[in-house]
Amino acid sequence: MAPPRILLCGDVFGRLNQLVKRILSVNKSAGPFDAVICVGQFFPDSPEKLQEFMDYIEGRSQIPLPTYFIGDYGIGAPKVLLAASRDCESRVQDGRFEDM
DSSP states (O other), X not given: OOOOOEEEEOOOTTOHHHHHHHHHHHHHHHXXXXXXXXXXXXXXXXXXXHHXXXXXXXXXXXXXXXXXXXXXXXXXXXXXXXXXXXXXXXXHHHTOGGGO
């Protein structure tokens, strides 16, 4: 079995649309990759950028690969993490474990 292929990226600053475009481009030219690991600031660095980020958190948009992040949280982190934890909590209460 081949080891997983991991795509690494730096600061995202909440620009998930840009991240998705880059993932698709790199995955097409050098992939396929199994996951993305983002290091640095992942969340938006200003309140104006929260809506784009929330589109992904609330399921209106999707990232094409499992995506993990580590690093600085940024100004948008509290709102996003609270929304994500509420969504996770409601999925557990509704028995929708397969969506997690």
